[in-house]
Amino acid sequence: MKVTTASALVGALSLSATRVVAVALPDVDESFPYTGPAVPIGDWVDPTINGNGKGFPRLVEAPAVTPSSSTPSNNINVISLSYVPAGIHIHYQTPFGLGVAPSVSWGTSASSLSQTASGQSHTYDRTPPCSMVGVTQCSQFFHEVQITGLKADTTYFYKIPAANGTTASDVMSFTTARAAGNPTEFTVAVVNDMGYTNAQGTFTQMMKAVDEGAAFAWHGGDLSYADDWYSGILPCEDDWPVCYNGTSSEIPGPIPPSYDTPLPAGETANQGGPLGGDMSVLYESNWDLWQQWVLNITAKVPYMVQPGNHEAACSEFDGPGNILTAYLNNNETNSTAPESALTYFSCPPSQRNFTAYQERFRMPGSESGGVGNFWYSFDYGLAHFISLNGETDFAKSPEFPFVADLTGDETTPKENETYVTDSGPFGYINGSYKINKNYEQVQWLAKDLAAIDRNKTPWVIAMSHRPMYSSEVSSYQKNLQAAFEGLLLEFGVDAYFAGHIHWYERMFPLGTNGTIDTASIVNNNTYNTNPGVSMTHIVNGAAGNLESHSTLDSDEKQLNITAVLDQVHFGFGKLTVHNCSALTWQYIWGQDGTVGDELTLLKQFNGTCGSGSSGNGTTNGTATSPTPTGSSIPKTPIPFTGGASGMESASFLALAGSIAIAAYLL
Ligand SMILES: *[C@@H]1O[C@H](CO)[C@@H](O)[C@H](O)[C@H]1NC(C)=O
Ligand SMILES: *[C@@H]1O[C@H](CO)[C@@H](O)[C@H](O)[C@H]1NC(C)=O
Ligand SMILES: *[C@@H]1O[C@H](CO)[C@@H](O)[C@H](O)[C@H]1NC(C)=O
Ligand SMILES: *[C@@H]1O[C@H](CO)[C@@H](O)[C@H](O)[C@H]1NC(C)=O
Ligand SMILES: *[C@@H]1O[C@H](CO)[C@@H](O)[C@H](O)[C@H]1NC(C)=O
Ligand SMILES: *[C@@H]1O[C@H](CO)[C@@H](O)[C@H](O)[C@H]1NC(C)=O
Ligand SMILES: *[C@@H]1O[C@H](CO)[C@@H](O)[C@H](O)[C@H]1NC(C)=O
Ligand SMILES: *[C@@H]1O[C@H](CO)[C@@H](O)[C@H](O)[C@H]1NC(C)=O
Ligand SMILES: *[C@@H]1O[C@H](CO)[C@@H](O)[C@H](O)[C@H]1NC(C)=O
Ligand SMILES: *[C@@H]1O[C@H](CO)[C@@H](O)[C@H](O)[C@H]1NC(C)=O
Ligand SMILES: *[C@@H]1O[C@H](CO)[C@@H](O)[C@H](O)[C@H]1NC(C)=O
Ligand SMILES: *[C@@H]1O[C@H](CO)[C@@H](O)[C@H](O)[C@H]1NC(C)=O
Ligand SMILES: [Fe+2]
Numbered sequence: 001m002k003v004t005t006a007s008a009l010v011g012a013l014s015l016s017a018t019r020v021v022a023v024a025l026p027d028v029d030e031s032f033p034y035t036g037p038a039v040p041i042g043d044w045v046d047p048t049i050n051g052n053g054k055g056f057p058r059l060v061e062a063p064a065v066t067p068s069s070s071t072p073s074n075n076i077n078v079i080s081l082s083y084v085p086a087g088i089h090i091h092y093q094t095p096f097g098l099g100v101a102p103s104v105s106w107g108t109s110a111s112s113l114s115q116t117a118s119g120q121s122h123t124y125d126r127t128p129p130c131s132m133v134g135v136t137q138c139s140q141f142f143h144e145v146q147i148t149g150l151k152a153d154t155t156y157f158y159k160i161p162a163a164n165g166t167t168a169s170d171v172m173s174f175t176t177a178r179a180a181g182n183p184t185e186f187t188v189a190v191v192n193d194m195g196y197t198n199a200q201g202t203f204t205q206m207m208k209a210v211d212e213g214a215a216f217a218w219h220g221g222d223l224s225y226a227d228d229w230y231s232g233i234l235p236c237e238d239d240w241p242v243c244y245n246g247t248s249s250e251i252p253g254p255i256p257p258s259y260d261t262p263l264p265a266g267e268t269a270n271q272g273g274p275l276g277g278d279m280s281v282l283y284e285s286n287w288d289l290w291q292q293w294v295l296n297i298t299a300k301v302p303y304m305v306q307p308g309n310h311e312a313a314c315s316e317f318d319g320p321g322n323i324l325t326a327y328l329n330n331n332e333t334n335s336t337a338p339e340s341a342l343t344y345f346s347c348p349p350s351q352r353n354f355t356a357y358q359e360r361f362r363m364p365g366s367e368s369g370g371v372g373n374f375w376y377s378f379d380y381g382l383a384h385f386i387s388l389n390g391e392t393d394f395a396k397s398p399e400f401p402f403v404a405d406l407t408g409d410e411t412t413p414k415e416n417e418t419y420v421t422d423s424g425p426f427g428y429i430n431g432s433y434k435i436n437k438n439y440e441q442v443q444w445l446a447k448d449l450a451a452i453d454r455n456k457t458p459w460v461i462a463m464s465h466r467p468m469y470s471s472e473v474s475s476y477q478k479n480l481q482a483a484f485e486g487l488l489l490e491f492g493v494d495a496y497f498a499g500h501i502h503w504y505e506r507m508f509p510l511g512t513n514g515t516i517d518t519a520s521i522v523n524n525n526t527y528n529t530n531p532g533v534s535m536t537h538i539v540n541g542a543a544g545n546l547e548s549h550s551t552l553d554s555d556e557k558q559l560n561i562t563a564v565l566d567q568v569h570f571g572f573g574k575l576t577v578h579n580c581s582a583l584t585w586q587y588i589w590g591q592d593g594t595v596g597d598e599l600t601l602l603k604q605f606n607g608t609c610g611s612g613s614s615g616n617g618t619t620n621g622t623a624t625s626p627t628p629t630g631s632s633i634p635k636t637p638i639p640f641t642g643g644a645s646g647m648e649s650a651s652f653l654a655l656a657g658s659i660a661i662a663a664y665l666l
Pocket of ligand 11: 604
């Protein structure tokens with residue numbers, strides 16, 4: 001999904017409207033060859049792609065469209081909506097190409113879909129290709145159709161037609177965003193770190209919130225946990241529950257009897273489905289599984305996503321015995337290696353550098369001056385929402401570009417100088433990569449904040465995957481602060497949400513360096529906003545996933561910056577913007593919908609509330625012509641500054657051998 005996609009595709013479209021081919025694009029550096037198994041499978045007993053019944057079951061969820069034939073040759077498996085200014089983006093996925101430009105027919109009533117919108121398709125060389133996987137549980141072709149110039153706050157109906165073997169969808173609907181300045185109350189479902197295992201309770205409560213009218217969902221990264229595909233082949237360790245032995249993962253509510261069912265002979269103990277296995281054992285299949293599982297929300301309301309560390313690559317670090325190094329680097333099954341030697345080239349090319357994440361979603365980066373699915377913003381009623389990338393594209397980002405791996409006067413890193421999660425940059429770096437203000441993302445944030453009309457959107461909420469503050473102190477938090485905190489405070493951002501740490505933690509209003517703004521605390525559940533001085537920080541990372549909860553270690557304690565810490569319940573956040581002076585945040589438990597925490601933010605609003613709104617039926621966004629994801633990703637070369645210290649990657653590599661750090665790499 002690069003500039004070349006757009007131009008190649010536009011070329012194809014104009015040359016011949018009848019022969020439309022989706023373009024495959026490598027998003028990765030391939031200077032060193034991948035030497036691992038053609039298709040890495042996390043199941044020694046059953047090394048086949050579709051499973052032969054001996055090992056972990058290959059879990060599947062229903063596709064977006066039920067095929068009309070029992071032996072379909074192609075199918076619409078995923079539908080996912082997102083906002084674009086004055087319109088909607090409809091992203092859908094099929095295992096095979098469509099042969100025609102993707103399209104939808106639409107209209108203002110279900111019985112009259114008189115309009116047609118078409119778009120573009122893209123694909124990538126996934127491992128394994130869909131030709132080796134079931135048609136209704138695999139996505140390799142990604143279709144992007146935008147409808148713009150729509151009325152705000154209006155429900156439209158649409159249908160995706162059949163093409164090259166797919167079954168047409170039912171007539172479905174979406175509702176456009178309220179115009180900036182529309183003063184009507186609304187609710188948003190905010191979630192982080194929602195994988196598959198352990199998350200059914202949270203997801204059920206989120207579906208309930210959507211059925212009760214939540215406008216959209218906002219997921220701040222760590223989506224499918226696809227990179228935990230190998231959990232079934234790593235031995236369990238006391239401090240690392242990501243293994244299938246049935247004692248450390250948790251699920252909401254009573255544990256079903258099937259979780260205790262003995263496993264096939266030779267299989268590792270586990271928990272999950274009837275025969276064990278609570279994740280698919282293939283990276284790409286985990287993406288398919290998760291995207292199909294969340295369909296009840298993504299096909300109903302916009303599902304706005306952000307990158308998390310689990311989107312970066314096929315693995316973050318090795319396990320006990322360096323089993324992954326043996327498997328991925330040396331192509332040895334069920335073996336060990338003397339030390340962890342995972343590099344950028346250890347994962348199959350399609351499983352590096354946020355490739356699946358880039359292809360499988362379509363956020364309004366280009367429409368908001370940002371970049372693809374990485375950073376973007378949008379308005380809804382009285383609020384401006386800012387999605388930041390807490391993983392790459394700022395100084396000392398947790399995943400870093402090759403330029404940070406260089407030593408001496410190198411211009412490209414040696415294989416052993418790279419790290420498995422090396423990624424990006426996705427925007428330009430104008431000068432040294434060590435200086436925040438040189439980054440496109442940081443420059444964009446300053447511009448985006450400066451352009452906000454607080455009379456229209458008095459509330460400004462930012463989110464990235466990573467927190468700036470938590471009682472689980474970690475060095476990345478200082479780097480997040482250095483990149484973003486100054487700007488967010490300067491422009492009076494009201495709240496900063498994050499996840500990554502798998503618990504729920506509400507901080508007191510904080511100024512720079514974690515200074516508690518006691519003057520703004522009204523009571524235990526009410527803060528005043530204090531523009532320029534402090535903002536509310538919330539860690540909302542307890543949706544549930546294979547890695548279970550985070551907990552304070554025995555040598556850690558809850559810090560005094562923290563008002564509420566919940567290490568027990570899975571759940572998500574329900575944000576309700578009431579008016580120009582008040583919003584409420586609720587932490588909803590997945591197990592039963594209990595409101596586990598509640599915070600009201602009060603604003604001394606002295607402007608003209610909602611005055612920017614030109615009333616009903618118009619939006620403030622500029623209608624743009626449809627463009628494929630990331631088409632605005634600049635191709636500015638990264639200046640190689642040379643002399644860069646290899647410290648960061650070296651220390652990461654040294655640490656990577658120890659599973660003890662796993663808990664810090666949520
Ligand atoms: C990995 O090993 C398998 C058999 O164990 C073999 O078929 C395959 O060709 C090997 N791959 C590479 C890249 O050497
Ligand atoms: C994997 O290796 C371990 C230790 O060498 C052995 O006990 C186990 O049986 C092997 N598992 C399979 C499925 O080959
Ligand atoms: C149509 O689908 C078939 C699989 O059913 C696939 O092999 C073919 O490539 C697709 N056609 C196009 C033009 O993508
Ligand atoms: C499972 O792993 C935990 C540590 O994560 C350990 O305490 C427990 O003994 C293991 N159980 C089995 C059956 O291996
Ligand atoms: C989605 O909705 C359908 C129909 O209501 C239901 O059967 C299914 O269980 C839901 N999926 C999930 C993951 O909750
Ligand atoms: C890294 O690889 C180079 C060869 O490309 C080798 O000279 C060097 O010793 C290796 N460094 C380490 C730390 O293994
Ligand atoms: C990751 O992809 C981006 C474009 O999407 C590219 O500019 C960057 O160089 C890639 N990074 C690596 C480490 O391959
Ligand atoms: C920030 O706070 C920490 C303790 O929380 C302290 O050690 C550090 O010196 C402070 N830094 C600045 C710049 O005030
Ligand atoms: C406020 O919270 C503290 C700490 O959790 C608690 O001790 C206190 O009783 C609470 N006060 C009220 C009025 O709820
Ligand atoms: C919170 O703890 C820090 C030290 O970690 C201390 O400097 C600060 O004064 C404390 N703040 C309050 C309000 O107690
Ligand atoms: C009222 O708003 C203006 C800008 O809109 C700001 O400069 C001023 O400080 C505000 N006054 C109060 C009392 O909040
Ligand atoms: C929109 O129009 C309706 C009736 O036409 C009116 O009741 C409502 O207040 C209007 N809302 C705004 C934001 O102007
Ligand atoms: Fe994370």
